[in-house]
């Protein structure tokens with residue numbers, strides 16, 4: 001509804017401010033240059049990390065050529081799980097930014113500079129709350145595990161100091177594969193939807209890919225439905241209406257659920273009349289059909305990839 005939308009816009013606005021106002025809050029650059037004798041970068045490593053400091057692109061903060069100890073695999077695994085639970089929504093499964101407004105961590109100076117959780121953990125614990133990053137209730141050890149995981153990903157993609165997508169940054173919800181989304185749609189959605197029927201032109205009914213993704217995840221809020229409510233044929237069934245079938249000895253009574261409790265069920269019949277039927281335990285048989293249930297049930301089965309693939313497919317439905 002309008003209220004919800006307004007809230008979303010306001011939240012986005014706040015987030016934008018938060019980002020705009022962000023002053024680099026990192027600590028001062030490490031004072032010790034790499035020739036401190038602590039570590040020597042492996043000579044001739046595959047690409048080394050030369051790109052990281054390449055051309056002095058980063059003004060301080062990160063010490064070029066510095067190597068980090070590889071994280072403990074068990075800690076990384078734990079961190080991955082915790083990241084999935086606590087961070088994915090905002091920062092994305094691939095760390096490139098998520099649907100709920102967190103920035104791309106692969107380009108984060110903080111994450112790049114973090115050595116042992118000392119920069120990331122305070123942020124997890126709430127140091128950026130007024131910039132839109134909530135305090136997340138994890139133990140210091142778990143915070144460190146998440147930080148290790150984040151660093152481990154940066155190690156794998158950061159050889160050139162840049163994520164592979166540089167130069168063609170798609171909006172974060174549009175990282176999916178439309179073909180795979182189409183296959184997913186055929187398998188999981190086409191029992192209820194058709195791209196030449198109810199979802200025809202769905203992409204043009206939503207402002208952007210994010211709104212569209214929200215709509216398919218939630219089933220839409222009735223927004224952007226082209227005034228079906230107002231302009232639709234009078235009496236046209238609302239596809240979300242919860243229906244009921246009551247099986248009486250004289251036949252089945254079918255209609256909209258007007259009211260239901262343990263003792264009575266009131267059915268709104270197609271001709272507009274109401275019929276109230278007494279219930280006694282399982283007699284008569286009452287079957288409630290909520291059209292959105294199947295849609296909701298899917299929610300818990302989407303992987304992030306499914307979501308992005310389906311979104312990438314749906315945006316093609318203009």
Ligand code: HEC
Nearest residue numbers: 018019022086087090101102108109110128131132133136
């Ligand atoms: C509700 C959304 C949300 C969640 C959940 C969230 N973050 Fe954030 N995160 C943000 C926002 C927004 C910012 C940007 C804050 C700023 O501009 O200072 C941010 C910033 C960060 C930064 C600093 C990036 C930089 O370079 O400034 C790190 C690191 C980070 N988050 C890690 C995490 C980790 C790890 C988790 C999970 C434990 C997590 N975040 C969960 C929204 C979130």
Ligand code: HEC
Nearest residue numbers: 188189192193215216219220225239240291292294295310
């Ligand atoms: C069990 C049936 C069912 C399944 C399966 C299902 N949906 Fe839905 N979906 C619905 C119903 C019912 C609505 C509400 C339709 C309406 O209000 O017009 C809905 C609403 C939507 C909307 C919002 C439509 C609009 O007009 O705003 C989108 C988008 C959508 N579904 C996409 C999907 C996708 C993508 C899948 C598969 C991943 C899926 N649905 C699976 C039943 C289903």
